[in-house]
Amino acid sequence: MGELYDDRRQEPRYATPGIYYVQSAGRSRPGRILDLSVNGAMLELVEGQELSAGERTHVVLSFSGQPEFVADVLVQHIVNGRVGVEFYDMSPEHFSTLAALIEQHQRSR
Numbered sequence: 001m002g003e004l005y006d007d008r009r010q011e012p013r014y015a016t017p018g019i020y021y022v023q024s025a026g027r028s029r030p031g032r033i034l035d036l037s038v039n040g041a042m043l044e045l046v047e048g049q050e051l052s053a054g055e056r057t058h059v060v061l062s063f064s065g066q067p068e069f070v071a072d073v074l075v076q077h078i079v080n081g082r083v084g085v086e087f088y089d090m091s092p093e094h095f096s097t098l099a100a101l102i103e104q105h106q107r108s109r
Contacts, residue, residue, distance in 0.1 A: 071087045
């Protein structure tokens, strides 16, 4: 009997090209953003990046033609070179940038 997969996502995710940096004392090496939703993102794990599940950190997300935005994220899981993060907090200005990106994807469907 197959396993029952519990997909707890509440919002659709969109494959979208972009890069991210972990923000600490400086910027880490860039990694690819694999997909994005209004609640979180799937990120490529960058070699040497010290992230762990349950950790909160700041990431800078960058998309072509859009202003960069910063999000306080909670690392949900790290599996097979991918980091699942949940957006925990961001400024209203940065949330507006995220919402505009999601809206563009919804219209292009």
